[in-house]
Amino acid sequence: MKLIPVTLLFIALLSSCTYNKEELLYNNTCDTSNVKYSVQVTNTIAANCIGCHSGASASGGIMLDDFTNVRAVAVSGKLLGAITHSPGYRAMPDFSPKLPECRIAEIRTWIRNGMLNN
Numbered sequence: 001m002k003l004i005p006v007t008l009l010f011i012a013l014l015s016s017c018t019y020n021k022e023e024l025l026y027n028n029t030c031d032t033s034n035v036k037y038s039v040q041v042t043n044t045i046a047a048n049c050i051g052c053h054s055g056a057s058a059s060g061g062i063m064l065d066d067f068t069n070v071r072a073v074a075v076s077g078k079l080l081g082a083i084t085h086s087p088g089y090r091a092m093p094d095f096s097p098k099l100p101e102c103r104i105a106e107i108r109t110w111i112r113n114g115m116l117n118n
């Protein structure tokens with residue numbers, strides 16, 4: 001019976017292939033199921049925006065230093081417009097590459113969920 005080793009080999013190849021696919025999917029996963037202002041939103045803003053958007057000389061008068069100010073910029077549509085590089089908005093972060101898609105998705109989710117102070 002030559003068929004058994006061949007079949008086993010085939011199964012082994014097939015499952016290793018499936019495993020790789022799962023790993024790939026897992027690594028590409030963007031989990032937006034538990035987005036919080038105090039976690040993802042503030043982390044992204046602190047790392048990418050706060051340097052230019054806080055204090056007396058905040059760029060364009062856009063303040064992203066606390067919840068009330070971030071919420072106001074989000075309500076105006078400018079927050080999402082700027083980070084998604086939408087027409088009519090100045091692309092942010094200024095002089096830096098666009099944020100990773102997952103960071104944008106997290107902020108979009110926070111906005112869709114009602115911009116809670118959570």
Ligand code: HEC
Pocket residue numbers: 044045048049050051052053059060061062073078079082083088089090092093094095099
């Ligand atoms: C290197 C400095 C710098 C960084 C970093 C930066 N910005 Fe800006 N931002 C600016 C400048 C300059 C303007 C334009 C101000 C003006 O219109 O006079 C601006 C404008 C904006 C506006 C208004 C856009 C519009 O079309 O009206 C928003 C919203 C904004 N930034 C959000 C962000 C966010 C969110 C981040 C982080 C992801 C960020 N910025 C990072 C400098 C920066």
